[in-house]
Amino acid sequence: MPGTDSARYQQQRREAIKSAAAVFADKGFHGASTKDIAAHLGIKQGSLYYYFKSKEEALGEVCHFGIHDYVERMNNIAASEQPFEAKLMATVTSHLSSYRERNEALKVYNDERLYLPEEKRKSLKQMGSSYRQHLEGIFEEGVRSGAIRESVDCHFAAQAVIGICNAWGDLIVRDPDLDVFDVIQKCTELLLHGFSK
Amino acid sequence: MPGTDSARYQQQRREAIKSAAAVFADKGFHGASTKDIAAHLGIKQGSLYYYFKSKEEALGEVCHFGIHDYVERMNNIAASEQPFEAKLMATVTSHLSSYRERNEALKVYNDERLYLPEEKRKSLKQMGSSYRQHLEGIFEEGVRSGAIRESVDCHFAAQAVIGICNAWGDLIVRDPDLDVFDVIQKCTELLLHGFSK
Amino acid sequence: MPGTDSARYQQQRREAIKSAAAVFADKGFHGASTKDIAAHLGIKQGSLYYYFKSKEEALGEVCHFGIHDYVERMNNIAASEQPFEAKLMATVTSHLSSYRERNEALKVYNDERLYLPEEKRKSLKQMGSSYRQHLEGIFEEGVRSGAIRESVDCHFAAQAVIGICNAWGDLIVRDPDLDVFDVIQKCTELLLHGFSK
Amino acid sequence: MPGTDSARYQQQRREAIKSAAAVFADKGFHGASTKDIAAHLGIKQGSLYYYFKSKEEALGEVCHFGIHDYVERMNNIAASEQPFEAKLMATVTSHLSSYRERNEALKVYNDERLYLPEEKRKSLKQMGSSYRQHLEGIFEEGVRSGAIRESVDCHFAAQAVIGICNAWGDLIVRDPDLDVFDVIQKCTELLLHGFSK
DNA sequence: AATGAATGAGAGTTCATTCAT
DNA sequence: TATGAATGAACTCTCATTCAT
Numbered sequence: 027m028p029g030t031d032s033a034r035y036q037q038q039r040r041e042a043i044k045s046a047a048a049v050f051a052d053k054g055f056h057g058a059s060t061k062d063i064a065a066h067l068g069i070k071q072g073s074l075y076y077y078f079k080s081k082e083e084a085l086g087e088v089c090h091f092g093i094h095d096y097v098e099r100m101n102n103i104a105a106s107e108q109p110f111e112a113k114l115m116a117t118v119t120s121h122l123s124s125y126r127e128r129n130e131a132l133k134v135y136n137d138e139r140l141y142l143p144e145e146k147r148k149s150l151k152q153m154g155s156s157y158r159q160h161l162e163g164i165f166e167e168g169v170r171s172g173a174i175r176e177s178v179d180c181h182f183a184a185q186a187v188i189g190i191c192n193a194w195g196d197l198i199v200r201d202p203d204l205d206v207f208d209v210i211q212k213c214t215e216l217l218l219h220g221f222s223k
Numbered sequence: 224m225p226g227t228d229s230a231r232y233q234q235q236r237r238e239a240i241k242s243a244a245a246v247f248a249d250k251g252f253h254g255a256s257t258k259d260i261a262a263h264l265g266i267k268q269g270s271l272y273y274y275f276k277s278k279e280e281a282l283g284e285v286c287h288f289g290i291h292d293y294v295e296r297m298n299n300i301a302a303s304e305q306p307f308e309a310k311l312m313a314t315v316t317s318h319l320s321s322y323r324e325r326n327e328a329l330k331v332y333n334d335e336r337l338y339l340p341e342e343k344r345k346s347l348k349q350m351g352s353s354y355r356q357h358l359e360g361i362f363e364e365g366v367r368s369g370a371i372r373e374s375v376d377c378h379f380a381a382q383a384v385i386g387i388c389n390a391w392g393d394l395i396v397r398d399p400d401l402d403v404f405d406v407i408q409k410c411t412e413l414l415l416h417g418f419s420k
Numbered sequence: 421m422p423g424t425d426s427a428r429y430q431q432q433r434r435e436a437i438k439s440a441a442a443v444f445a446d447k448g449f450h451g452a453s454t455k456d457i458a459a460h461l462g463i464k465q466g467s468l469y470y471y472f473k474s475k476e477e478a479l480g481e482v483c484h485f486g487i488h489d490y491v492e493r494m495n496n497i498a499a500s501e502q503p504f505e506a507k508l509m510a511t512v513t514s515h516l517s518s519y520r521e522r523n524e525a526l527k528v529y530n531d532e533r534l535y536l537p538e539e540k541r542k543s544l545k546q547m548g549s550s551y552r553q554h555l556e557g558i559f560e561e562g563v564r565s566g567a568i569r570e571s572v573d574c575h576f577a578a579q580a581v582i583g584i585c586n587a588w589g590d591l592i593v594r595d596p597d598l599d600v601f602d603v604i605q606k607c608t609e610l611l612l613h614g615f616s617k
Numbered sequence: 618m619p620g621t622d623s624a625r626y627q628q629q630r631r632e633a634i635k636s637a638a639a640v641f642a643d644k645g646f647h648g649a650s651t652k653d654i655a656a657h658l659g660i661k662q663g664s665l666y667y668y669f670k671s672k673e674e675a676l677g678e679v680c681h682f683g684i685h686d687y688v689e690r691m692n693n694i695a696a697s698e699q700p701f702e703a704k705l706m707a708t709v710t711s712h713l714s715s716y717r718e719r720n721e722a723l724k725v726y727n728d729e730r731l732y733l734p735e736e737k738r739k740s741l742k743q744m745g746s747s748y749r750q751h752l753e754g755i756f757e758e759g760v761r762s763g764a765i766r767e768s769v770d771c772h773f774a775a776q777a778v779i780g781i782c783n784a785w786g787d788l789i790v791r792d793p794d795l796d797v798f799d800v801i802q803k804c805t806e807l808l809l810h811g812f813s814k
Numbered sequence: 815a816a817t818g819a820a821t822g823a824g825a826g827t828t829c830a831t832t833c834a835t
Numbered sequence: 836t837a838t839g840a841a842t843g844a845a846c847t848c849t850c851a852t853t854c855a856t
Contacts, residue, residue: 140251
């Protein structure tokens, strides 16, 4: 396999990942065929293997693509010096706008990662966990700073934020006309009120 | 198909539906094989077809099983004469405890219903929609009675409740040691605070 | 297996053979299922095995049923002391009316006998061969008696009679409104003219 | 499905159709397995589906292949300006030699077309009907020109010709040593004598 | 005399994958 | 860089058959 690192190749490969993301999001990992993915990309089935060693690898790349920036941004948010309210809003904004920008890849990570081989799944899970832990940390800060009630269970809170964002994320992916900014505001409002004193 | 009415047959069929629910929840519709389902039930693959005309029919029955009581209970809640707070709590309780009682069927409805044939999917979707509409109605009542802010978008609120419950439902299904009652309380608290004045 | 020779049993068995004949004629041996046959008879699939050891045995019985009287009658015709013309007419009459009386069994013998096990097929083939040989004999007599041209190839002639009768037999089975007597006359006329001086 | 137009593909596909014809003729549609067909072609079972969408499509192609030229030739015969006797001889010749040239496909059309889906069956039936109608037309001409008796039922006559040819066609397919030309002559002689004044 | 329930073998079909070109 | 062709394993589903009741 020649020059797999040429810029052109990398570019095409990213297109392939996006096609895979779109098809996996639409039909699920097992419901989608490599033929579907190839067709979405405008090439023939066998040619996909120029970009992926296997269907599973494609899934891995999609999941990675879906979650990488998403986690990265959380790192930044957590490390920043903003008050609780701003961090929460930033989190929600980052999470929900991911569903628009990265298209379907985050959804695929959520729904199909269990079909990944053990090892890959673990490494991705770590990223997901770090996300959640950062978010828990933000809530703990919020408790300490008095922004939210002391009684708040920070683990619960983090899962709730993730859950609500994923649920609305699904709707965002399905309905391209949805006003994401409006959803962001309402989610943030609900959560701020919900946990504040 | 055999004497569809014999009690023994109906009993066994229900067992088959539960097995299908468990396996579909674990591996997804396409990831699960009829062999898996049969094995879970303790019979041989071919014998499954004594209870289902097809794998698709099995999925349909699982989804129906998963959503039927859940919707039924919402009807009762919506029709009852309780204040907003009680209805919201009842909703959360019903939703989350469904994940324990009906085991995995509700999860299957959420995740796999898109693989159902058009017609069946529509009839189930109607049930799901009625659920959401009832819930929206409850929020509208809450606004009118002054229990929650006037500015609350009832459609958003209903989706948020469903989303948060489904997210925690997934965790409940995956972790049998989770204290469901605790989750119910925390969800309700979050939502009540989140939307109240 | 009890009293398999009681009159009632034999009566029911004959009904089963007729049902099998009807279904085999309609769908072919492999296209027909034992369930189809049982349904046609008004019993359940498993119960068929009270009358037949196997589907193959059912086919054997149908074929036998279809060809037995047919051959018997040819024996009588061949042994009788009639002129050639009368024998030919009797043959055509016997053959074509078989398709009405014995219903579909003769058609099944023609079309599906190749699915019989070697041994059974041979024994039936012998009956068929004897039929053809008798018919050839009739033609040879006809040549000798001067009723038909000396140049007639008696083997060819016999096959032609059988072929034309089977072809019209198919049409007779398919169309219950066909005037069999009319067809008999026309076939006989064609053949008499065709082979006469 | 691949570039349906490459010459190589079309060539191989025709081979596949011939293999299917041979196997269907030998064992019947339901009695033949796709494995049998693939083996006859020298490829593995799954690879057949590179050439056919389904076993049913294969049957359709075989039937089409079997009947197409056969009908075409009848069109030419009917349109030609020959006397009745020549047209009848041409018909018999065309019909019987089809069984040699096209191998088993015409037999398959005769015996297995009922397993085709409604639509395909209808379009093929139309071809068959046009054949019979042309043949009836030839007989009507024969009556008018005085070549055959006025009393001849032309519909009957056409069916008789077809029936006798198919019957001998079966024998021709089964016995490769048969002298087709001899059969043609004898059939024609029988029919000419049979219907002439 | 008949049935409900189950079975196991085999069918048609799909599909991820390979590889020469 | 991509394709046509083929493969083999897995899958869903059918069906003749058995057998306790």
